[in-house]
Amino acid sequence: MSVSRRAWVAESLRAVAVSATGFIALLGLRAARPVRVRDRVVRVPADDHDKLTVIDDALVVRRGGQVRAFSLRCPHLGCKLSLDADERGLTCPCHGSRFDLDGNRISGPATRGLTELRVALTDSSAPSGR
């Protein structure tokens, strides 16, 4: 069986187009998720009841009996985020991306929300060590 050069080029271009479409669709699915949970664990003292706390480069948010932690690294290029003066959100000092306290992206250039981290409540009265 012989394949003409024109048919081979057309088939190759079609294969590249299908692969590129799949890759772009995958990127779109990732961007649609505003917050991802990573394996990193933030240890939060159980007896700390502040609404907002910064622990190990993570913002810990307590609301309605729920404790959540978000990386303070901007998902755009990794600058450290600052809590807004009114404590209602976070702003990146580098290019101005903004996020709410649920980790959702408010404005870019970041294309997704903050990375959510796992939380482990710890007993601050227990001796530290192993």
Ligand code: FES
């Ligand atoms: S690094 Fe945060 S907006 Fe660019």
